[in-house]
Amino acid sequence: MNIVVCIKQTFDTEAKIALDSQGKIDSQGVNLIINPYDEFAIEEGIRLKEQLGGEVTVVSLGGERAQEAIRTALAMGADKGILVSDPSLEEVDEWVAAEVLAKAVEGISYDLLLAGRIAIDDGSAQVAVRLAEKLGVPSVSSVLKIEADGEKITAVREIDGGTETLEIPLPAMVTAQKGLNEPRYPSVAGIMKAKRKPLNVVSLADLGLNAGDLSPKMVVDSTALPEARKGGRKLEGEPDQVAKELVQLLRDEAKVI
Amino acid sequence: MELALKGGGFLLADVTPEQVFTPEELNEDHLQLKRMTANFVEKEIGPHIEALEEQQEGLARKFMAQAGELGLLGLEIPEEMGGLSMDKYATVVVGEEVPRGASFAVSFAAHTGIGTLPIVYFGTPEQKEKYLPGLASGEKIAAYCLTEPGSGSDALGAKTTAVLNEEGTHYILNGTKQFITNAGFADVFLVYAKVDGKLTNFIVERDMPGVSFGPEEKKMGIKGSSTREVILEDVAVPVENIVGELGRGHVVAFNILNVGRFKLAAAAIGSAQIALETALKYASERKQFGVTLDTFGAIRAKFAEIATQCYMAESVVYRTAGLMDEVCKDLDLTGDCRKEAGKALEEYAIECSLNKVLASEVLDFAVDEGVQIHGGYGFISEYPIERMYRDSRINRLFEGTNEINRLLVPGTLLKRAMNGELPLLQAAQNVSKDLMSVGLPSDNEGLEALLDMVGKAKKLCLMAAGIAAQNLGMELKDNQYVLMGMAEMVLQVYAMESAVLRAMKVQDMDVTDDHKLFVEKAATLGCYTAMNILEQHAKEVICAAAEGDSLSTVLAGMRKLTRRPNVDMIGLRKDVADLVVEKGKYPIR
Ligand SMILES: Cc1cc2nc3c(=O)[nH]c(=O)nc-3n(C[C@H](O)[C@H](O)[C@H](O)COP(=O)(O)OP(=O)(O)OC[C@H]3O[C@@H](n4cnc5c(N)ncnc54)[C@H](O)[C@@H]3O)c2cc1C
Numbered sequence: 001m002n003i004v005v006c007i008k009q010t011f012d013t014e015a016k017i018a019l020d021s022q023g024k025i026d027s028q029g030v031n032l033i034i035n036p037y038d039e040f041a042i043e044e045g046i047r048l049k050e051q052l053g054g055e056v057t058v059v060s061l062g063g064e065r066a067q068e069a070i071r072t073a074l075a076m077g078a079d080k081g082i083l084v085s086d087p088s089l090e091e092v093d094e095w096v097a098a099e100v101l102a103k104a105v106e107g108i109s110y111d112l113l114l115a116g117r118i119a120i121d122d123g124s125a126q127v128a129v130r131l132a133e134k135l136g137v138p139s140v141s142s143v144l145k146i147e148a149d150g151e152k153i154t155a156v157r158e159i160d161g162g163t164e165t166l167e168i169p170l171p172a173m174v175t176a177q178k179g180l181n182e183p184r185y186p187s188v189a190g191i192m193k194a195k196r197k198p199l200n201v202v203s204l205a206d207l208g209l210n211a212g213d214l215s216p217k218m219v220v221d222s223t224a225l226p227e228a229r230k231g232g233r234k235l236e237g238e239p240d241q242v243a244k245e246l247v248q249l250l251r252d253e254a255k256v257i
Numbered sequence: 258m259e260l261a262l263k264g265g266g267f268l269l270a271d272v273t274p275e276q277v278f279t280p281e282e283l284n285e286d287h288l289q290l291k292r293m294t295a296n297f298v299e300k301e302i303g304p305h306i307e308a309l310e311e312q313q314e315g316l317a318r319k320f321m322a323q324a325g326e327l328g329l330l331g332l333e334i335p336e337e338m339g340g341l342s343m344d345k346y347a348t349v350v351v352g353e354e355v356p357r358g359a360s361f362a363v364s365f366a367a368h369t370g371i372g373t374l375p376i377v378y379f380g381t382p383e384q385k386e387k388y389l390p391g392l393a394s395g396e397k398i399a400a401y402c403l404t405e406p407g408s409g410s411d412a413l414g415a416k417t418t419a420v421l422n423e424e425g426t427h428y429i430l431n432g433t434k435q436f437i438t439n440a441g442f443a444d445v446f447l448v449y450a451k452v453d454g455k456l457t458n459f460i461v462e463r464d465m466p467g468v469s470f471g472p473e474e475k476k477m478g479i480k481g482s483s484t485r486e487v488i489l490e491d492v493a494v495p496v497e498n499i500v501g502e503l504g505r506g507h508v509v510a511f512n513i514l515n516v517g518r519f520k521l522a523a524a525a526i527g528s529a530q531i532a533l534e535t536a537l538k539y540a541s542e543r544k545q546f547g548v549t550l551d552t553f554g555a556i557r558a559k560f561a562e563i564a565t566q567c568y569m570a571e572s573v574v575y576r577t578a579g580l581m582d583e584v585c586k587d588l589d590l591t592g593d594c595r596k597e598a599g600k601a602l603e604e605y606a607i608e609c610s611l612n613k614v615l616a617s618e619v620l621d622f623a624v625d626e627g628v629q630i631h632g633g634y635g636f637i638s639e640y641p642i643e644r645m646y647r648d649s650r651i652n653r654l655f656e657g658t659n660e661i662n663r664l665l666v667p668g669t670l671l672k673r674a675m676n677g678e679l680p681l682l683q684a685a686q687n688v689s690k691d692l693m694s695v696g697l698p699s700d701n702e703g704l705e706a707l708l709d710m711v712g713k714a715k716k717l718c719l720m721a722a723g724i725a726a727q728n729l730g731m732e733l734k735d736n737q738y739v740l741m742g743m744a745e746m747v748l749q750v751y752a753m754e755s756a757v758l759r760a761m762k763v764q765d766m767d768v769t770d771d772h773k774l775f776v777e778k779a780a781t782l783g784c785y786t787a788m789n790i791l792e793q794h795a796k797e798v799i800c801a802a803a804e805g806d807s808l809s810t811v812l813a814g815m816r817k818l819t820r821r822p823n824v825d826m827i828g829l830r831k832d833v834a835d836l837v838v839e840k841g842k843y844p845i846r
Contacts, residue, residue: 016839018839028769028770029769029771029840068285071285072292075293185293185296185297185327186289186293187326187327187328188290188293188327188329188331188332188341188343188347189341191289191290191293194289195285195286
């Protein structure tokens with residue numbers, strides 16, 4: 001079974017976020033990681049390959065540094081990597097990302113597409129599903145368990161208050177939820193082998209795309225850091241007095257009730 | 258070998274930036290390995306540090322096995338024997354990250370370093386076949402047994418004996434080894450015993466009859482590591498278990514300690530960065546007088562000093578890794594390479610001692626200030642910095658105390674000078690001759706000027722050593738008061754030079770502007786601090802060795818060599834602190 005895993009490189013969860021002089025998020029010197037949900041997808045792809053044979057290709061869209069993320073996936077056990085990197089792709093929305101990834105994926109023979117449920121940076125949870133739509137394959141999101149044979153997969157996913165088991169014909173797109181598996185660490189031997197595995201960096205032109213046709217449908221006007229957390233306030237006095245005051249504050253000041 | 262690259266040669270020759278390795282030159286594999294190790298240790302071991310500290314049965318072994326599965330125990334073991342034949346940089350990056358698992362790092366270092374390496378470098382092909390695959394996988398754990406109750410620093414004073422049996426098949430070992438790391442669970446013990454009064458290294462297995470153990474020592478720190486006596490009573494060890502040559506166990510013991518010291522330094526610089534991170538995090542959260550601690554200049558200055566010292570030690574460790582890798586990379590470790598290995602590992606004995614002393618003292622400084630930054634909470638066990646403070650202390654004691662390592666520096670230098678391996682005396686004489694021309698103001702600025710200062714520091718060091726050698730003569734080698742001062746000077750020179758050459762090299766690299774800025778400021782701040790220390794010791798040595806007119810002449814020379822442009826140390830400290838506090842970690846990690 002041939003598998004394509006879409007991954008995104010994101011900020012380390014502990015990275016300090018700062019804005020540069022133009023008010024954009026400053027990525028200089030920030031440690032980058034594989035989006036944690038995408039790690040589940042990589043792990044699942046490798047496990048399915050180990051079980052059923054075939055090849056795992058990792059596809060990403062991002063800057064030059066995203067090669068690191070792909071190398072890590074290769075060190076974990078993926079077979080090939082493709083990075084779409086183009087100066088004109090600095091600011092993309094979910095639509096553009098899906099259009100570009102679709103082109104990159106089209107050239108690969110695949111039975112199953114895997115991705116993370118959501119990226120921890122922008123948190124849109126859209127790209128994988130849009131990609132499935134564009135490629136015309138069914139998709140299942142937030143999956144906790146996958147069983148596969150050559151023709152179809154059985155996926156268990158989270159639904160409100162429980163789980164749901166679905167059978168989907170291949171090819172299909174599945175997005176990974178936390179709990180799907182425990183991603184392995186790349187071994188030292190895996191790291192050494194990874195550098196001999198193919199990693200293609202391609203531009204839009206290589207994919208036959210034209211930057212002019214890909215202007216984002218959504219534009220970020222401005223970015224702001226969350227307001228610094230204020231200290232708590234202690235209400236003192238008689239219990240019924242204080243309770244009253246609290247309700248009033250929750251309604252008028254915090255505006256939560 | 259070019260003088261600048263010989264062991265101790267840095268003191269006598271100019272070294273160029275191209276000749277030093279820097280962490281900025283690590284390749285993608287090294288960086289992946291570093292990230293993987295940090296992730297693995299933080300996520301798999303980190304949550305169990307408390308249980309590890311209580312020496313929960315089987316836990317350390319389990320983590321070893323996991324590390325083995327990932328390949329982390331086999332970095333320095335040949336591929337043909339289950340290892341990965343990695344370079345010395347790999348050893349350093351892994352060594353830096355393993356301390357995120359607290360005392361697991363000590364078990365790890367004792368196993369992969371002084372435990373396993375005697376067989377890697379000095380074992381016979383048969384011993385390698387037999388033991389290395391198990392040591393690489395973690396199926397077998399190793400320990401290094403040199404110290405005895407009656408002989409610690411005086412390692413050659415060991416009393417454990419080995420006597421050949423009548424059949425000539427086995428040596429019978431008797432004696433007690435003290436403070437043996439991993440003794441609680443190790444399978445393979447590299448034991449040093451005397452055959453006819455001459456130290457010899459043997460592989461002793463745990464289940465050999467006559468091997469027993471003392472109780473676990475109760476320790477100040479690194480409580481999660483096992484430390485016990487290893488007692489040998491008529492243990493019959495097959496003759497083929499001799500490692501290295503019969504009667505030449507000191508060659509194994511001391512050369513393995515060279516690598517061990519270098520590896521200890523790698524772990525120490527990693528630990529110091531962890532302490533810095535821990536203190537930074539605390540200071541960004543704790544408020545007094547309505548603001549967080551990291552806004553106080555007094556606290557920020559501490560962060561600047563810790564980060565600067567981290568930078569100095571890190572520069573030294575990676576530079577030394579470059580040297581060590583160069584001499585070790587051509588050894589054929591699958592065969593019998595005892596002779597070549599002995600020579601290779603001996604080459605940088607001085608540098609390895611300097612690494613050990615500097616890094617362990619930087620770590621002690623970092624954890625001490627780390628506690629201080631935590632205030633009273635730093636004294637409370639709930640806070641990790643309290644454990645780090647206690648865990649740090651052992652590093653100045655084992656693998657040769659810092660006194661022994663300091664003494665080894667002038668000791669080895671003088672020995673090499675006598676043997677004609679290093680033209681030390683000639684260089685010292687040249688300094689006196691050159692004194693007329695030095696001290697002239699130069700047009701250099703920035704890092705170039707800093708490198709000029711290093712050049713003068715070397716001359717000062719040689720001048721002071723020369724005066725001491727000349728005036729104290731044979732008495733010098735027993736005058737530890739003076740030798741300690743000389744060691745300190747050499748230490749500062751090596752640190753300063755490593756820091757400046759790295760900073761120069763980095764300016765032309767593809768790194769962030771903040772990175773360039775940090776290395777430049779830290780190098781400047783670090784070098785000026787080092788120069789102050791060096792100057793003080795030079796003066797002390799000179800005053801002890803010379804008197805009268807000659808003393809005045811030498812002191813006049815010294816003044817020329819210590820003349821340096823004034824810098825705004827406080828301003829530098831502020832700049833460094835800004836970078837460190839903003840990043841919330843060692844800023845170039
Ligand atoms: C937790 C722990 C783990 C250890 N693990 C191991 C291990 O795995 N294997 C192993 O073989 N050993 C191990 N050791 C032993 C360690 O290496 C020794 O403790 C160390 O070398 C010092 O020896 P000593 O304790 O006998 O001190 P001593 O040699 O008695 O030294 C006491 C003091 O005198 C100074 N001193 C001694 N001689 C001189 C001299 N000639 N000139 C100037 N000053 C001198 C020392 O620097 C020190 O300050 C371990 C020790 C500890 C505490």
